[in-house]
Amino acid sequence: MDTAEIRRRFVAHFEAAGHTAVPSASLLVPDPNLLFVNAGMVPFKPYFLGQETPPWPRATSVQKCVRTPDIEDVGKTTRHGTFFEMCGNFSFGDYFKAGAIELAWDLVTKPLADGGWGLEESRLYPSVYEDDPEAVELWKQITGLPDDRVIRLGKSENYWSMGVPGPGGPCSEILYDRGPAYGADGDFGAEDRYLEIWNLVFMQDELSAVRSKTDFDIAGALPKQNIDTGMGLERVSLLLQDKPNMYEIDVVYPVIAKVEELTGRRYGADPVDDVRFRVVADHVRSSMMLIGDGVTPGNESRGYVLRRLLRRAVRSVRLLGYEDRALPELFPVSRDRMGETYADLHRDWSRISQVAYAEEDAFRQTLRTGTTIFDTAAAEVKTSGGTALSGERAFALHDTYGFPIDLTLEMASEQGLEVDEAGFRQLMAEQRDRARADARSKKGQHADTAVYRGILDERGPTEWLAYETLETESRAHALLRGGQQVASLASGEVGELVLDRTPFYAESGGQAADAGTIDFDGGTLEVLDVQRPVKGLVVHQVRVLDGELVPTAPLHARVDPEWRTGARQAHSGTHVVHAALREVLGPSALQSGSFNRPGYLRLDFGWSSALGAQQVRDIEEVSNRALRADLPVGWQYMTLPEAKEWGAIALFGETYDAGQVRVVEIGGPWSRELCGGTHVEHSSQIGTIVVTGESSVGSGNRRIEAFTGVEGFAYLARERDVVGELTTLLKTQPDGLVGRVADLVERLRTAEKEIEKARLQQLLASAGSLAEAAEDVHGTSLAAHVVAGAAGGDVRTLALDVRQRLSGERPGVAAVIGTGGDRAAIVVAVNEAGRAAGLSANALVRAAAQVLGGKGGGKDDVAQGGGADASLADDALAAVRRAVLDGAAGS
Template sequence: MQTHEIIKRFREHFERNGHTVVPSASLILDDPTLLFVNAGMVQFKPYFLGEAPAPYKRATSVQKCVRTGDIDEVGKTARHLTFFQMAGNFSFGDYFKADAIRFAWELVTKSQDEGGYGFDPNRIWVTVYQNDDEAIELWQKLAGLPPERIQRRDGLDNYWDMGVPGPGGPCSEIYYDRGPEFGKDGGPIADEDRYMEIWNLVFMQDLRGEQSPKYGHPPIGVLPAKNIDTGMGVERVAILLQGVDNIYETDLVRAVINKAEELSGKRYGDNEVDDVRFRVIADHARSGIMIVSDGVSPGNEGRGYVLRRLLRRIVRSSRLLGITEPVLGTFAQVVRDEMGPSYPDLVTGFERTLSVVQAEENAFLTTLTAGSRIFETAAGEVRSAGGTVLPGDKAFQLHDTYGFPIDLTLEMASEQGLKVDEDGFRKLMAEQRARAKADAAARKTGHGDKTVYRELLELGATEFTGYQELDTEATVRGLIREGQRVRSAGEGEIVEVVLDRTSLYAESGGQDSDAGLIVADGVELEVVDVQKVARKLWVHQVRVRHGEVVEGQHVLAKVDPEWRVGARQGHSGTHVVHAALRQVLGPKALQSGSYNKPGYLRLDFAWQGGLSPETRSEIEEVSNLAVRKDLPVKVMYGTIEDAQRLGAIALFGETYDETVRMVEIGGPWSLELCGGTHVEHSSQIGPITLIGESSVGSGVRRVEAYVGMEAFQYLAQERALVQNLAGMLKVPDAEVPARVEALVERLRVAEKELDKLRGAQLLSSAGTLADAAEDLGGTFLVAAAPAGVSGNDLRTLAVDVRGKLGDKPGVVALFSAADDKVSFVVATTAAGRDKGLAAGKLVPVFGPAIGGRGGGKPDLAQGGGTQPGGIPDAIAALRTEIQK
């Protein structure tokens, strides 16, 4: 049974049983605890946590997931992988254990002719939490499982929670016996290779505290409503239904390996070394392409860094298989063709995906060349010192800076007859992982105690009236100070205020929150910030200016009208600039992030390479033409399917409700899903002036612009600047560029003349210094701190003095002091080196006197220090050393 059919049967089974089919969420969600979605329940977390009411009682989904904790282990076994699909069914206070077990058993064992998977019931085993007698009884009653095929396990295996205080519960896991050829008898507790887990049923009934029941700590309470969260591994089911040994031989994964075989001329299964490389390519191609498709671009931190490692490991593994041509675009096409039937976005957004991965491959090939040079240098140093082991810090530098996995460094070292200090490397890697884990632990605070908001959510969502009015009458539902509900707040306090209705926009969709006031008789609250909790609750952070605000009080929420005018201009301007980018550059220039506030906007978009001045001018002109045309701005509502049918642009990583809001400017020219506030006609945006364009990551550019009065003020400042320059240069405004260019050229000529004079001066001083050389028993020392000479001139002078010494044994040591720092250059003549005087070895002799260090070759060394006052002592130390 093909993987797409496995997915189709899962969805249809639960849809027949009253579940709402929910599409897979993006791998990128607004969740502070996760880099990527790593489980099927992640998009439902607000419902399980009680932060928001669930829009359905039961749901089913097939979620794309990425787990990156074991990237370096992928390929070494047939079990490790980063990308997988998790099929799940979920109940939010509806059914519980009995139905969860019944639904799973029916799908797993029902014949394939009847729409099931057709697994042999006699080969099914289950595990349950150690004291869950109820689950054991239900498996016996509903599935007819004999007691000997039901095994109890402790919390480490059969208790689930989210790793932070919140909901949790015991698990029951379904296993399939693959047969004695895969391992020993005895059920899952004896051998989990033979008995493969395919489905985990979580009976979410507990409220855990700081300590998890997984480790024997009792729950701190019981959930008011019992929930079900299950996860069936799609790839694991495919292994069994396709009769293969591991995930890499299933249909969707094997297709990537087939392409790698075709490109390399090698065969998977011939030898383990190459098999590791095939597996890396197959797994990372799927995870990398899916991540790019969801809007991530390679970078040096966070998600971008993980993506970069994945893509570069594909390129590296391909090279080791002997593939010399670019590969990422080819593998991306295979992933698109294989995964597209389940994830249509892979197909519709493929142009951007292809552009991103090809650019990253080109960048890595350049980096690979640079990294190889670093390796060659390090290897040369080891060999010249008579060593055979590349230091661990060098291997780590290659890994961390240049993306070289350790196995690539090991292979390169082996080719040169060297070994690598793997222990040292792994120690540094462990330190890095420890820092990453500490960071991950810190992230988990993002799902701390939300009880205070949960109570307010139960009263209903905040009604946002800001599309229709600036002033809204409201009631204070709650006051929060430092995470706790309070009854009142007085003058000078900063608290959070939750209203039943508000006209103040909460920060979202790139638009900054509104400024304004919340007032009542004798009470004035300055609104500092507005944020959403669970996408339904508007939380106003306020400073109490006057009076006392009390829970239950009737108030008036007032938006600053000037702020709102500028905010509307900024957000509508963002849409116009986005449309202009797509018109000028083409449809691949898709927005990947934005921020706007009154008078200002910035927009990140997918693009390779900087924009020329002519292109920037064209984008600015198209934007302002749209403003001048006074295009109508229309707001429409519909389903996400309606929006897709109309061609509305949705932003990567955003989560949308069943009903979406679309903003259209000038018809289909600009049509985007958006919840922000906007002008009514494009002319109300005012002038748009681009003020900057830059790179913010591989394949991502950023444009910034002023709009409205801020754009006018910016242009006025530019005009004043030109007029001031014209006045200083005594030319008309139009002639300022030519006059400045002429002045710059004159300055360049003058600097060249100065360089010539400086060189002549250095040559003359070189002779003077050489003539003053001090004879120390047949070895001549020139040690001085010439005034006004530093940097490259100091080096040039030292070499010139050495030349003046001719065939005499000699040492030249010149120092330069400036700003509490000292730099130095040491040069030795050939006759001096014959007497054992090496410049590099003389540095440690005088270095401590100036608090410095440096190094170099026997003929020339240089460095710096922090104690200019020690120069006389440094010269004395040199003199003593030479006299020895």
């Protein structure tokens, strides 16, 4: 049975049992504790936590998931991967343990002809929490299994919590016995033998303190008992397809088969190669799904995970012997299998493939560059007598050049060196800690949301009126400082204020928060920032300008109208530029991020190459033509499927309400996007759009920046003033300005060339006198000189000329050091007689460079180097003189 059919039967089974089928959510999740959706229940967390009311009493889904904590271990086991699909059924206060057990057991054991999976009952073992006798009896009663077939396990295996105070409860797993070839009888810790395929979580407890997975307090029973289950689709597929591991099922193995074709190697022939085959198959699929949901390669957060996956895949193919571009061969294979379920992969293929292939090209260059840098580092370690590459060097290769640590380890081993892995891991951990601290510090104290949830539970949600008005009469729900509620805020203090109603727009969807003031009797607050730390609650970061604020004071909240006008222009302008971008470049140029504040916008989009000047002008022109057309701007609410059917663009990285979403359109179908921001009513109200720059923000991602409204006109006015000053200075008209400047630049270049020619002639003219001044060092003519202001190329030219002028009959050495600024460049040239006498330019330049605090090298006839301390130039030449003396004496 293929995976698509297994998935279809799962959904049909639960739909027939009254569940609403919910489409998979995006892999990107707004949870600050998660990079990606890592379990099927994640999209339903607000319902389980009581933050939102579920729209259905029972639901079922097949959710895309990615788990990446142990990427290095992928392929080493045969049941874990980074991307997987989790089938689940969920009850929100509807059925409980008996219902969940009945539904799961029925699907697992029902004959194939009746729409089930037909797994043998004799191979199935339910596991339960050892302190849940109710579940034991239910399993025996519903399935008819004897007591010894129901396995009792402890908290670490069969009790579930989210790791924080909140809902929790015992769970039951369905284990499948794969037989003695996979482990010992009765050893239920042997996961290969007793494969867990389904986990049924019985949410019944309220946890008040969670200190670890097995150490927590149970405060009491939940008001409603919920069911959350998770069934690994890939695990059931390997059983029903009779495969030994998940890498050989129908949606994964075709990539392995393609790698076999490309490399000529065979899967199953070598254990080391098998790990590489599995890494490629897993990472290609995971990367494709992440790019499909809007992730682009980068050096931070989600982008860094994607970059690692792509580069590990490319590296593994290379280790299998394939040196050409691999992803264009492999990605389409995975697309064709996964695209049967996820049609977006076909629709967005141009963008997905463009991002992936550009990253491979960048990594291939990285491999070339990194290999050179590694070779230099390895040579230095060997020269110094060391045996290990430092953790700092390995980290620099990884962090600066994207060089994988496994590649560093392998190449070091090939050269007989070790790597300070402990030091590398420590530096990696410190980097992760800094990233986490930075994420927690952003937007104030919003990392720990417990205090805000308490306010929401006690006082209710904030009535948000940003669409309706710029002013409200309000009351304080709470005052906070340092993440804790306080009784007052004094003059000069910065704190947080939660209102019962507010006109302020909270930062979201790329739009900056509103600015403004909040007045109270005897004082004024300046609004610095506005955020939504939890859904339904609006938190204002404020500074008390005067007076003392207490929670009981009546408040008058007022948004700065000029700020809001500029914000509306910029946000609508972002939509216009996005539509223009797609019109000029094509539909694959999709927004991947944005930010707008009054008068300014920036828009990131997936694109692999820099835009030409004409393309940028075209985007600006299309945008401003849309403004001149005075296109109507409107919005309406609908369900997410309706919005997608209508052609609305759902932006990458954003999450949308499962019920109603807001669609903003400009000029009808010309621009339709899901958006919760504030907007103008007609496009002409944007004023103008002036594109000020286009740049790269990472592999496969570009950025456009622009000014709007008054700020756009101000930018153009400044440009006009610059043009006016230049035309006056150069005594020409604006139309002739470019030609006039071009003429001046050409004349300047000609003059510089003449000066350079004269300077070089003067420099070379000194070669004769330098050669004549050569001293005799034990039978060798040594011309050693310091030339102030000479650069590397000049030094080489001069040294070669001096060597030519030395007598060819006797050994000769020309050593010239150029001092430009603080640095020094040195070139040593040895004539044929000198080389015959055993003198080497390579050895001589190394002796000098070491004195200069640098390095050098080359061949026996010519070598060059440099150093950071030009003040030691005379000492460096003295080192050359000693080396010549030793060499000449030795010969």
